[in-house]
Amino acid sequence: MTTSQEELLPATRRALLHRIAVAQAEGRAPSLVAAVVRDGRAVWHGSRTSMDGHAPDENVQYRIGSITKTFTAVLVLRLRDEGLLDLGDPLEKHLPGTGAGEATIAELLAHTSGLAAETPGPWWERSPASLRTSLSDILGEQPFLHPGGRRFHYSNPGYTLLGALVEKLRGASWEDVLRREVLEPLGLNRTSTRPHAPHAGGWAVHPWADVMLPEPVEDLGLMASAGQLWSTTSDLARFAAFLVQGDNRVLGAESLGEMRTPAAPPETADVASGYAYCLGLEVRHQDGRTLVGHSGSLPGFLACLTASVEDDLAVVVLANCTSGPLLFSVAADLVRIVAEAEPRIPEPWRPMPEVESAALELAGQWYWGTHAFGLRLTADGLVSLEPLSGKGRRSRFRANGDGTWTGLEGYYAGELLKAVRRLDGTVDHLDLGSFVFTRQPYDEGAAVPGGVDPDGWRGTGSF
Template sequence: MTESNAELLPATRRALDHRLALAQSEGRVPSAVAAVAREGRVVWSGGRGELPAGARPEEVQYRIGSLTKTMTAVLVMRLRDEGRVDLADPLGAHLDVPHGGEATLFQLLSHTGGLAAEARGPWWERTPGELRPELPDIFGEQPQKHHPGRRYHYSNPGYALLGALVERLRGEPWFTVLRREVLEPLGMRRTTALPAAPHAEGWAVHPYADVRQREPLVDTGRMAPAGQLWSTAADLALFAAFLADADDAAGTGARSGAHEAILGAATRAEMRRPAAPPEAGAWDSSYGLGVQLARRPDGRVLAGHGGSMPGFVANLWTSGADRLAAVALANATSGLGGVPAAELLELVAAHEPAPPEPWRPMPADDADPALLALAGAWYWGTVPYLLRVHAGRMLTLTPAAGAGVRASRFLPCAAGGWRGLDGYFAGEALRAVTAGEGRVTHLDLGTYVFTREPYDPAAPLPGGADPEGWR
């Protein structure tokens, strides 16, 4: 049983249908649903196996486990953007907690707070939450496993603490806040704390026999912000569009007003940047602020999150470069090969690559002659760089020979000048320095001096230019 949108080519739809069928069969899951969205719109959805009669596959609820964490992180980032908290604040500055108070909000969001991976026994994902109504009861005998900030160590209790922080500062239950601030504005009407029909049943499939048994359905109580939610492929496609919208935070792409009202594009981009140190060497997987990151074999970097609860597995991945997102959900405790959302996304990207955004001239208000005069070649010593001017008064500075390690984008500052958005100069200040008559003599970038000519004698170079000149 599949349903596809005609915007994709028939060959692409067939390939997606086949991949989902293969995943459900080889993964030995009672049912699986998936969807692919392009630029925020579902362009394909499919279902395989035992689905509620008459239900559209993308509207069937599944439990999404740790995908809940990304939504909890959005609530914390909203508090930060409102000035209610700073990510450098220790949790204990805002919430009286028995453990984890020394960890900063940044560390808890990025799983670097050093807290235990799991709540105390019994197995919290199969234990009704009323056994742990208070925060002290979620911790075991050794709640702190590592010194805060030293290393990445995934922590479910850490997100229970972040959910409690939201409740403390908003004065309302965590899910009430989530529904009002995120779910309703995004139109996610089928994302709930408890299942609502039509929904899939949770199953455990025997590893060596084609039999199964039901998994318990529990309300996880205080642990809910770490993994409680139920959702659908259609709702998660809306959330994926929110995460990936305006991927570069510079305003160069189309941007939804509803998305901006929830969380600014710059903050969403901040969430999608690696925040946790890799275990060793170059990373192929990392973690941002409530967002998992994966570097695929083809070099594509995906952002999203996976999830599992007894009876369910889920995965959501987005690729801003491709303007694509994919969701896959199944109702088995294990199976489906990790849920092939990333493979579905890459299949569409390979069959129907997204065309580049059309070039458009910048708005007339941005075409300031003084700003345009900065465009062109500049030199750091003898190395040529190219400075380009874009809409929104954004600048890019790249080595003339190619992107290079010191390529960066710069956003304008209210106080004047620009600040690095990414790359080597991220966070560094860029200013155009003028002489008395208003002529720009050089660019100052974090003490780097860029001149119009290699070692321009008219510019105030540190150490000065050799009076004998070039010879």
């Protein structure tokens, strides 16, 4: 991926640089680097540093912490897509003897397994991997703190189990599988489990004095699949583009859409902040936008990758400090700056290449009771059904090839939409998960459950 500084307007580039300069200065970060991705490729890179006057570029490695979990989730979804597991499977089915086998794979991905957030031993991010030589060291004697599937509770050990699952089903180390199935196909040549020069050093900045202390760099060992990776803004820009668009060599767009769908019941505080967890990805709502990605931290490093699918924009921000700048806020601001200054130009409208007359016959206005809906056929081959005014249930539907459609989202996700016809072939009504939609409100000529009063509609004089 080539970074082209000329693809954004000068005023936009200056606004982006100003934002990261403020973040680096006010956050007291030794260095901070960022990249913006649009239309699937990096269009801007910026950096600020206080170290020696040589600003890091897009090829300098930083530790990315829990963004590693998104890579691990991709590996698990690949196993699912190949039919080697089901997300509803208990871990015990594929990886017996862990002591946490009752947790399902989906629960581990979504942090709803009930597992503890951290390991029972010493602070694992700052202690040698030799202290954790088995999964029992990771889980401890009482690995579960909450009932499975009941609440979101972020768990690093949970993603350690997913890494072990990948190793068991692939017959190779998590690192080797990651390199072969994700890093090499996507061209992420500067993403690795160990740092390779040039790379940033990790620092702790004193909270009450402008001085620094170097942080230790520990190999996480068995915890690698939860947070081991090092990467660059260039590589993460490629990875962000993949998370938005998909790549059939790694994972298709449909599975990535599933990864971006909230899967964990949010905590009360998360509801207020607009936060939800998906399958290896976080969703946040900021400035009227839905932003999906992941954050990460390890002693000496902060990281954030986030994307607005609607705006076709993604941002990566990395810093080499234990705490300081709030990287998600920085990333959200970078998305907003580009989206507002240079809004996405939509693709030209194009007519459908072909349309079946039976489907076209269904287009137009329908009524669910007295609530008016519009059914449209779109150029992507889908059917959309949504209220003509106000809020209400809406969904897009995919054709099944037999005259029926399956809901893709919202209340009607997975539900079947079909046209019920009379003996003469004309449409009587639409059936959507047993709900009847008619051309007129409670159409007396349609088979409406409960029937329609034969006296019909009436005014006040009829009461």
